[in-house]
Amino acid sequence: MKATVNVNGRVSDADHAVIPVFDHGFLYGEGIYETLRTYNGRPFLFDRHLARLRASAGMLRLEVPLSDAELAGRVDETIRAAGLGADAAGGPRDAYIRILVTRGVGDLTYDLSACPTPSVVVIIKPFPVTPAALFEQGVRVALVSVLRNHPGSLNPLIKSNNLLNNALAMQEAYRRGAFEGVMRNYRGELAECTQSNLFIVRDGAALTPSLESGLLAGITRQFLFEVGREAGIDVRGEVLREADLLGADEAFLTSTTREVLPIVQVDDHPIGTGRPGPVSKRLLAAFRQKADALTLGPAMPSPR
Numbered sequence: 001m002k003a004t005v006n007v008n009g010r011v012s013d014a015d016h017a018v019i020p021v022f023d024h025g026f027l028y029g030e031g032i033y034e035t036l037r038t039y040n041g042r043p044f045l046f047d048r049h050l051a052r053l054r055a056s057a058g059m060l061r062l063e064v065p066l067s068d069a070e071l072a073g074r075v076d077e078t079i080r081a082a083g084l085g086a087d088a089a090g091g092p093r094d095a096y097i098r099i100l101v102t103r104g105v106g107d108l109t110y111d112l113s114a115c116p117t118p119s120v121v122v123i124i125k126p127f128p129v130t131p132a133a134l135f136e137q138g139v140r141v142a143l144v145s146v147l148r149n150h151p152g153s154l155n156p157l158i159k160s161n162n163l164l165n166n167a168l169a170m171q172e173a174y175r176r177g178a179f180e181g182v183m184r185n186y187r188g189e190l191a192e193c194t195q196s197n198l199f200i201v202r203d204g205a206a207l208t209p210s211l212e213s214g215l216l217a218g219i220t221r222q223f224l225f226e227v228g229r230e231a232g233i234d235v236r237g238e239v240l241r242e243a244d245l246l247g248a249d250e251a252f253l254t255s256t257t258r259e260v261l262p263i264v265q266v267d268d269h270p271i272g273t274g275r276p277g278p279v280s281k282r283l284l285a286a287f288r289q290k291a292d293a294l295t296l297g298p299a300m301p302s303p304r
C-alpha cells in the first residue's frame, strides 16, 4: 500500500505507521474521521471538514487535541512528505487526505478517564481519480437490505471510525455487483449511500433526503446547494422514498472523492433514459468550476 502516514506527529510510510492495540479506536471503534482531497494541490473546503470533525468529536465527548492551525500543519507536512500537493516536483499533484482522531490508549473500560490522550492520525495517498468513463456512462447502484443506523442508536451525523453499518451495506452491494449501495432508514425512507449522499432529479430540481431521514451531512451535498443556487438549479432536501428514486428523471451520488457521479441504474431498473442526464451534467460541471475557483490563484481561503 502506498501511503504516507502521520501518527501523533511522527511521519512514516504505511508499513511503519502503528497504533497500539489498546487504543480504544481499535478496541471499541471509538473515533471520528474526515476524508478530504486537494484540487490543484490545495486542500478543498478544509475549514468545513474541520468543523464537521469537531462536531463529530463533540458527539463522542472526544477532545480534538490540536487547533485548526496545528491540524493544517500536520496535513501540509504529510502531503509534502508524500511528494504531493501544490509544491510537488513537476507541478501540483492531488492528494487523498484522511484525518482520524481516536479515544487513545487506555485499559479495557468504557470510562473516559482511562484514555487521557487522543490519537491523531493523518493518512495521505495520491488521489485515486475516478475514471472519466464512469462520469460519462454513470454507475449502477443496489438498494440494499441493511438499514442505516437509527439516529437514536448511532447517529449517522457522526462521521465515526465505527463503520460496520456502512461496511455491511457496501459488502451486500458488492455481492450484487453494484458500484454503491443505497440505504433506507428504519421508517423505510431513503437515507444515503454507504460512502456518499444520494440525489434524484425530478422536474428539473435536484432533491436529496433531508437530514431528518438520518444521514451524514455530506460536505459535497451541502456545497451542491450553493453550486445549484449559482447555476439556477433548485437543489433541496426532502423526504424521499424508493418510488421517488425508481421514478426519477435522473439520479446521482455525491462525495468528496466521487464529486457528482451519475446513477443510471438501480438494481435492474434503469433511471430515466438510462444515461446521465442534463441536470446531473450541469451540476458536475458547475461543481468542478467552483472547486477550481476556490483552489486556484493566490486568493485561496486559508484554513489558518
Ligand SMILES: Cc1ncc(COP(=O)(O)O)c(C=O)c1O
Pocket: 035, 166, 192, 193, 194, 195, 196, 197, 216, 217, 218, 219, 220, 221, 254, 255, 256, 257
Ligand atoms: C455515509 C456517507 N455519506 C456521505 C458521504 C459524503 O460526504 P462528503 O461529501 O463529506 O465526502 C460519505 C463520505 O465518506 C459517507 O461516508
